[in-house]
Amino acid sequence: MTGPKFSFDKPGKYIGQPTERPDTRRLLKGRGKFVDDIQLPRMLHAAFLRSPVAHAKIKSIDTSIAENIKGVVKILKGTDFIGIVEPYVGVLSHLAGLRSAPQMPLAVDTVRWQGEPVVMVIANSRAIAEDAASEIILDLEDLPAATNTEKALDKDEPVIHSEFDSNLAWERTVDVGNVDEVYARDDVVTVEKQFLFGRHTGVTLEARATIANYDPSENQLDIYYSGQAPHMMQFIYAKHLDIPEENVRVTAHDVGGAFGIKVHTYGDEIATAAAAKLMERPIKFLADRYESFMSDIHARDHVINSKMTVSKDGKILALEYDDLTGIGPFSMYPRTSAIEANQVLNLTGGPYTIPNYRANAKVVFQNKNMMCQYRAVGHPIAMALCDGLLEEAAAAINLDSVELRKRNLIPDDTYPTTSTTGMKLDDLSHQKALSKLIEMMDYEKLKKENADLKKQGMYRGIGFCSMIEVTNPSPMFYGIGGAPIASQDGATIRLDAGGGIHVASSVTEQGQGTNAVLAQVAADVFGVDMDRVQVTTGDTKTTPYGGGTWASRGAGIGGEAVYLAAEALKDQVLDVAGVMLQSKPEDLNIDNGHVIDNLSKEKRMSLADLARTVYYRGNELPSDMSPELIATRHFRVTDTPFVFTNGAMAAHVELDIETGIVKILNFWAVEDCGRVINPMLVDEQIRGGVVQGIGHALYEECLYSDDGQLLNTTLADYLVPMATEMPEIHVGHIETPTKTSVLGAKGAGEAGTGGAPACIINAVNDILRPLGVTNYQIPMTPNRLLDTLRSAKI
Amino acid sequence: MKSSAFQYELPEDLSSALKLLNSNDLDILPLAGGQSLMPMMNFRVAQPDILIDLNKIDSLKNITIEGDYVRIGSMVRYCELEQSEIIQKHFPLIIHVIPYIAHSAIRNRGTLGGSVSLADPAAEMPSVLITLNASIELSSSNSTRSVNAEDFFKGIFETVRKSNELVTSINIPVSSMPKKFGFYEVTRRHGDYAIAGAVVTSDNGQDNFNDTRVVLFAVSTKPMRVPKSEAALNGNNFNNQDSINEAIDAVTGNSFERDLHNDETTKETLAKVSLKRAIGGLNG
Numbered sequence A: 001m002t003g004p005k006f007s008f009d010k011p012g013k014y015i016g017q018p019t020e021r022p023d024t025r026r027l028l029k030g031r032g033k034f035v036d037d038i039q040l041p042r043m044l045h046a047a048f049l050r051s052p053v054a055h056a057k058i059k060s061i062d063t064s065i066a067e068n069i070k071g072v073v074k075i076l077k078g079t080d081f082i083g084i085v086e087p088y089v090g091v092l093s094h095l096a097g098l099r100s101a102p103q104m105p106l107a108v109d110t111v112r113w114q115g116e117p118v119v120m121v122i123a124n125s126r127a128i129a130e131d132a133a134s135e136i137i138l139d140l141e142d143l144p145a146a147t148n149t150e151k152a153l154d155k156d157e158p159v160i161h162s163e164f165d166s167n168l169a170w171e172r173t174v175d176v177g178n179v180d181e182v183y184a185r186d187d188v189v190t191v192e193k194q195f196l197f198g199r200h201t202g203v204t205l206e207a208r209a210t211i212a213n214y215d216p217s218e219n220q221l222d223i224y225y226s227g228q229a230p231h232m233m234q235f236i237y238a239k240h241l242d243i244p245e246e247n248v249r250v251t252a253h254d255v256g257g258a259f260g261i262k263v264h265t266y267g268d269e270i271a272t273a274a275a276a277k278l279m280e281r282p283i284k285f286l287a288d289r290y291e292s293f294m295s296d297i298h299a300r301d302h303v304i305n306s307k308m309t310v311s312k313d314g315k316i317l318a319l320e321y322d323d324l325t326g327i328g329p330f331s332m333y334p335r336t337s338a339i340e341a342n343q344v345l346n347l348t349g350g351p352y353t354i355p356n357y358r359a360n361a362k363v364v365f366q367n368k369n370m371m372c373q374y375r376a377v378g379h380p381i382a383m384a385l386c387d388g389l390l391e392e393a394a395a396a397i398n399l400d401s402v403e404l405r406k407r408n409l410i411p412d413d414t415y416p417t418t419s420t421t422g423m424k425l426d427d428l429s430h431q432k433a434l435s436k437l438i439e440m441m442d443y444e445k446l447k448k449e450n451a452d453l454k455k456q457g458m459y460r461g462i463g464f465c466s467m468i469e470v471t472n473p474s475p476m477f478y479g480i481g482g483a484p485i486a487s488q489d490g491a492t493i494r495l496d497a498g499g500g501i502h503v504a505s506s507v508t509e510q511g512q513g514t515n516a517v518l519a520q521v522a523a524d525v526f527g528v529d530m531d532r533v534q535v536t537t538g539d540t541k542t543t544p545y546g547g548g549t550w551a552s553r554g555a556g557i558g559g560e561a562v563y564l565a566a567e568a569l570k571d572q573v574l575d576v577a578g579v580m581l582q583s584k585p586e587d588l589n590i591d592n593g594h595v596i597d598n599l600s601k602e603k604r605m606s607l608a609d610l611a612r613t614v615y616y617r618g619n620e621l622p623s624d625m626s627p628e629l630i631a632t633r634h635f636r637v638t639d640t641p642f643v644f645t646n647g648a649m650a651a652h653v654e655l656d657i658e659t660g661i662v663k664i665l666n667f668w669a670v671e672d673c674g675r676v677i678n679p680m681l682v683d684e685q686i687r688g689g690v691v692q693g694i695g696h697a698l699y700e701e702c703l704y705s706d707d708g709q710l711l712n713t714t715l716a717d718y719l720v721p722m723a724t725e726m727p728e729i730h731v732g733h734i735e736t737p738t739k740t741s742v743l744g745a746k747g748a749g750e751a752g753t754g755g756a757p758a759c760i761i762n763a764v765n766d767i768l769r770p771l772g773v774t775n776y777q778i779p780m781t782p783n784r785l786l787d788t789l790r791s792a793k794i
Numbered sequence B: 001m002k003s004s005a006f007q008y009e010l011p012e013d014l015s016s017a018l019k020l021l022n023s024n025d026l027d028i029l030p031l032a033g034g035q036s037l038m039p040m041m042n043f044r045v046a047q048p049d050i051l052i053d054l055n056k057i058d059s060l061k062n063i064t065i066e067g068d069y070v071r072i073g074s075m076v077r078y079c080e081l082e083q084s085e086i087i088q089k090h091f092p093l094i095i096h097v098i099p100y101i102a103h104s105a106i107r108n109r110g111t112l113g114g115s116v117s118l119a120d121p122a123a124e125m126p127s128v129l130i131t132l133n134a135s136i137e138l139s140s141s142n143s144t145r146s147v148n149a150e151d152f153f154k155g156i157f158e159t160v161r162k163s164n165e166l167v168t169s170i171n172i173p174v175s176s177m178p179k180k181f182g183f184y185e186v187t188r189r190h191g192d193y194a195i196a197g198a199v200v201t202s203d204n205g206q207d208n209f210n211d212t213r214v215v216l217f218a219v220s221t222k223p224m225r226v227p228k229s230e231a232a233l234n235g236n237n238f239n240n241q242d243s244i245n246e247a248i249d250a251v252t253g254n255s256f257e258r259d260l261h262n263d264e265t266t267k268e269t270l271a272k273v274s275l276k277r278a279i280g281g282l283n284g
């Protein structure tokens, strides 16, 4: 381990402060620059005709009427991309056995999910393109559709890819200790539950958007991108459109939310780029909300049969489950759709000492939209599963569930250690977090209050979750398996002639405040005011090479690279200053835009003076001196696959037992993301994540008919949580810096989404259990809860 | 999505609007507040050839007392209804219910005529109008007729309105404001269309239910009046739990329609809960 170079015991001017984001003013003034704000000369607009059915052979496509509509410029079918786009396959070598079929941007001879793009219409306006798309006649021969996850592997179920013997995409088993020996004991109690997690999706304010512009004179492809991973997309466009990688520029200006939805390869976006190359003109494609529901990746979709065994004195002895998850007809490229199941296997039970553990995950193909990584990949499943069983077990042995947690959480003083499933864990604080949570929420008082209110016919419950979160991943996540996904990121910082600095970083901003965090670190470490810092992110041409945003890594990895670059630039500047001021560099420092005397703190020279001398009046410098006022540093995590964080959360809810409506009264989250660079932004991340988690637990679900029709494609039918239903979300922090970096920052972006569903589910079951029933079908809708309550003893 | 192309007309008076509506057999749709129609057009669920924007027709925007009834022009917006002194004075039930309709941004544009014409089975106002014994005035270029609210709604998005007619006003007898009313609806989120709801009215200053109306909404293809529940209540004391229970039980046996998230059994359960709570909340 690198270990801290120095400690940040004293709060900095910016690091650790709830500094305002510099870009909010611009965004609130309506000066944001999103893909749709960009207008290029000669630009055309694309719309896609999507498959109306889940599974069919394409017999013919008649575009004759559409072609003759005024303003239609080109109509492209799947076959038109053969030879233009190299097919892609969503597999990774470290997920042994994972299989998927080659994909093209548009369906070629078979459609495999309702919503799959089939024909691309390019026209002078989006409205004309949509007019034309509605005039295209698709002659489809229906095929039986495999839509039921639980039947996907049955012998008589249609097999989606004829080259495979079944709809199985991947399978993995973990077997640690010996669960069977535990079951054989007679001093143990076993609880058994089935968990059903419906599909949902990330609803971004700005839907997916792409402009592709191709210049044949230089064989140059420019992509204006609303997404998270510009360098990954640079590789993908280059490889699959056969353009040298350096001739592809991917630029993301402002991005209106992403949540993992925008870190994948979508056929409609690849088709847009391929068509731009073919037509040598810029083409814009904006997904509308309707097609976003059908084509943005969905998430979750798990059926889990599980059991937990505890001793009568409250020790967790064994955990066992089978997870079946449906991913649509293909594994998504390039991250694959097996990562979520893999995460479930790795993370379930991670906060606890569980000596015996057996789990199997099967990932199956279905004729539904594709499933892939969305905020907190696997975490909500893993946490709801383990902590749900834990609450059941606590009830079964008549022990308060908080007490059961206390007896089984991995103690704070045992790190570094390894989880049951082999994850390296370090610098965690489960016990501290739980104690702080209990204190914040005044648990004993709340419990008593609930009991009193129940006598008056009010049904209130409390639910907990202790959790871990994967952050700051190393190359072990994707790179090792052959994916073009960097886990290292870089920062370049340049001292400008005016004395301000410019930071270029390869991590990206989607609205969460990454740029502000980078500016805070640079300003503090280098020694200028934040308003003298400019930040560029999201541009493959002008930033260092890196992975972008995923798996909660912006501050922890991107921030560390900025830290290192700022230190390096400072050393370089002080070297120059030493010569100019005839002082030893170690006697000098930088503060508030000036080179100062380290002891007296007296100003010696402004940075502007220094920079202007170097840039304009080099004649004043010794001729053997070649000053560098720019520094680049990169950072990656080396000693551990991931830097885990932990948290403890709780929800207080009320169930209207006559209507099945759940009201969340209060929510508490204690989170340990290591060094908190900006507490306000961390709180926002936690709160936003919790809100999404509440959505998963109570509202959000992509509903399909038996024949694979997505039934809710508007925000009137797909319910997202709204401000009026949200409780106060109280956030508490514990700071256990990671030893893997100097800053010590871990990630915070996914904790809320990972932990909140478990809390809500557990709180509702806290109400149901005394009534003799439980419900583990998520989301917990009024319909499902009323159904459960029909057999309750009230 | 973008709407398909259409011809746009902005008539300044009612007779021009009616003439346009009559002019040929094209698909012609009137545009009121646009809160439902605009999204339907963008989804291309509605693809009118001609859109007749009613927003310039001042004669449809008034609330007036005409003899023994109050006339509400079809283009009166929810927000105007809420602020109208006439409505506040005569129909506190309407004032009570308006905040349950959508959100204020939608109520700033949405109109009573639009709601009535749309006939969404989950909408509040159609049921309220039935309890108030309102009538809907329909005009075409050569005639005007009046249909009782109870007979006006036919099914999901379906009314007795003919394609050459406009809803021009909603007329409510001043005398029909009940002495007591109760309203309850179940929604998962604030401002959503209800998943079940009930309006109960009783016209009696004393202690017993009288001339009771019970209308359920959001549980079937149109507002559901429940005569058996009304009969169970009529003549009985407001606090007579047996008759109230009988009224609630009488909801069973009606035919309920599922929606995307709620099956028929849930609809029935929630209809009964709504009725129970509406009765429990009877005011006045």
Ligand SMILES: Cc1cc2nc3c(=O)[nH]c(=O)nc-3n(C[C@H](O)[C@H](O)[C@H](O)COP(=O)(O)OP(=O)(O)OC[C@H]3O[C@@H](n4cnc5c(N)ncnc54)[C@H](O)[C@@H]3O)c2cc1C
Pocket: B029, B030, B031, B032, B033, B034, B035, B036, B037, B038, B054, B074, B075, B100, B101, B102, B103, B106, B109, B110, B111, B112, B113, B114, B115, B116, B117, B118, B122, B123, B124, B125, B161, B165, B166, B167, B168, B191, B192, B193, B194
């Ligand atoms: C997010 C959201 C939530 C909502 N929640 C609710 C709710 O909880 N309860 C509720 O009741 N409503 C709700 N609504 C619907 C809203 O109140 C409707 O828009 C309104 O009821 C229709 O009125 P409008 O003036 O907007 O009509 P428009 O959308 O303009 O028209 C609706 C239909 O009626 C026809 N039409 C309009 N005026 C006339 C006329 N004078 N004669 C003949 N035909 C006419 C139009 O051609 C169209 O077919 C919601 C809407 C939204 C967007």
